[in-house]
Amino acid sequence: MKQCKILLLGYGVAGKAFARILQKTHEQILSDKGIDVKVIGITTGSRGSLLCEDGIDLAEATRQLEEEGRFDPQGACYSTADSMTAAAQWDYDVLMELTPLNIFTGEPATTHIKTALGRGKHAISANKGPLAWHYKELRDLAKEKGCCFFFETTVMAGSPTFDMADHCLQYCTIDKIHGILNATTNFILKEMGKGVPYDDIMKAGREQGFLEADPSMDTEGWDAAAKLTVLMNVLMDAGLTPDKIDRTGITGVTMEDIEAAKSRGKVIKLLCKGEKAADGMITASVKPTEIPADDVFAGEDLVAVVSLNTDLMGKLTLIQYGLETTQTGYGVFIDLCRVLDWMMVH
16 A cells, blocks of 8 residues: 655645545545555644654644644644754655745745755645746756646635646647636725725725735735736746736725726726737736626626636636635645546556
8 A cells, every 4th residue: 555645834724624625535545546645744833843654633733723822742743843844854755835925035935845856755835936936947846856746726726727727728828818816806896896995894804814914915916916927937938927027906996996997887806917929928917907897707706717818729717706715725635636646657
């Protein structure tokens, strides 16, 4: 029986959601693929780390963080090792990069992934920073070392954007990408369209756990720019970084702008656009844009959407409805399934 030992760097929303899915599916994976999947390590920035070669009790690890705020320092699996040490020294097969995003450099997440790939370990990233700033380097290193490197969760949670491109759009050339890629700004603009005052929107969003205490990375367009960069780098080989995107956030959008658009039968969305011309010229922008109120991008329950323009399959649109933590965990999980499929034939 094969084993697959996983190291989780970070244990926040994505890590806990992944853990719940793995607990639910472990026996079925073992039956279907003949691989025993176990998490042998978890690192956090300030709440301690865990290392157990026989596999960590994920339910207990989650309970400790949620009820006690940190891992038990007296527990047999407790470790003081940081994420870099774990990536460089611990014995694992797959590294999952789930640490907080640094949207301006992609570090230290990029070094975590480089360290794992350099050791011949597979890597899965829910962190968009490394792909926004260093995708080509990481892609080439993975190929050189014969490792899997997957990152479905970086743009649309568990929606299979990259999986679709890899398996369903083979030999297609993608030359245009349009999308709404930031759920926070989509929520804010939608509520403003209902006439809800901005301060009330932010308060309600924070109370619901939907908005960060400081949502500026969203409202200023940085998160959307990073996601557009990832899409264009992976699907178009654009070689961009987020600072090269023509970026305008929604902080300048007023209720008067919303009402004026409504009078024209339109709504305002933070629209991401990327294009690669026949001569290789790259253009990319993130801007508040008026679109028809009956456009698919204006859907009431829509959280995120991406349209790909291809030479062989025309225009394809992938829409995400709802934003549940399970979706984020599933993106990481489905990347793991791709790694397991690779392990079955190698």
